Amino acid sequence: MSEADSKAMHETQVIQSSNEALRPKANSTAMLVVLTVVAMLSGFLVVMMVQLTAPAIAENKRLAIEKAVFQVIPGAVERRDFHLDAGGSLIPGEGPDTLYAGYDADGKLLGVAIEGSAQGYADSVRQLWGYGVECQCVTAFTIIKFAETPGLGDKVLTDAGFLANFGALEARLNAAGDALANAIVTVKHGTKKHPWEVDAISGATITSRAVGKGINDSAQHFLPHLVPQLDVLRAPKAASQGE
Numbered sequence: 001m002s003e004a005d006s007k008a009m010h011e012t013q014v015i016q017s018s019n020e021a022l023r024p025k026a027n028s029t030a031m032l033v034v035l036t037v038v039a040m041l042s043g044f045l046v047v048m049m050v051q052l053t054a055p056a057i058a059e060n061k062r063l064a065i066e067k068a069v070f071q072v073i074p075g076a077v078e079r080r081d082f083h084l085d086a087g088g089s090l091i092p093g094e095g096p097d098t099l100y101a102g103y104d105a106d107g108k109l110l111g112v113a114i115e116g117s118a119q120g121y122a123d124s125v126r127q128l129w130g131y132g133v134e135c136q137c138v139t140a141f142t143i144i145k146f147a148e149t150p151g152l153g154d155k156v157l158t159d160a161g162f163l164a165n166f167g168a169l170e171a172r173l174n175a176a177g178d179a180l181a182n183a184i185v186t187v188k189h190g191t192k193k194h195p196w197e198v199d200a201i202s203g204a205t206i207t208s209r210a211v212g213k214g215i216n217d218s219a220q221h222f223l224p225h226l227v228p229q230l231d232v233l234r235a236p237k238a239a240s241q242g243e
Contacts, residue, residue: 002144023075065128065144069100071235072140073111074129075082076102088225090232099222101233102130109234111139114222125210131171131223133230137195138184138215155204156211163203171219176222186212188196 069079079102083095090099098111111133117126129141143157156162174181182196186209192199200208 004095005010012196055167060208065115066102068144069102069113071142072113072128073102074130075104076110076127077105078103078231079113079143084222084225090226090229096162097222098130099226107237109230112233114218115144116216116218118210118214118217120210121206125207125214126231127214129151129166129212129215129218129224131219132168135168136170136172136227138166138171138219141166141215143211154207155201158205159201159204160199161199165192165198169198169215171215171223172225173227179220179229180216182221184212184219 002212013064063111066079070076080092081094082090082092082099082101083092084097084099085095095132102110102113102172104110112126112131114131115126115128119125120123124145125143127141129142130139131137147174169184170182171184175177180196182194182195184198186200186205187193188205189200189202198208198212200212
């Protein structure tokens, strides 16, 4: 083999070695590009899905609450929404802290529906409960979102004994008006002694406690602001809405 042939062969081997060294880098770069494109596309699709479904979710929530308001305020045929502003004043319309006032056909305030939520066995238990302005008590409750065990946790909606807790569950404020006189608590089944206690369901204690805690927490938050401002809710519709 001539010197020229040897030199050409050596150059060829060098080029092949260089190509083999560059190939893994090229493969890695291509993989990173593909992963980046997939990630960007996935993110775009998630954002689009959220934007497309948000109106439907909001409408379903509105319908669920509207139905629930009339369930937890017996006799109500009209609903008006109010919310607490940063200073605790009641303002007509929805907001971060929304309350739902229920009225009879003559425009008389019958009660207020308030949302509550607490952790259950499988997920948060979100409920709407009715506050009776005359009795200063919880008059009813219903679940608007939960994922408890069928046949166990969902008994809170069907067990007659448990539902009886909320016919007149005491929710009075203390003398200072800054908290409940007695916190609403869930007690072991069969041990209820006081009108502010919730008698739990055997076999569904965790969900029972979630209902009681959700009501207590929201009552402690809302009622100190709500009770002193009941005249705002009792005002004629045009006046309460600033018309």
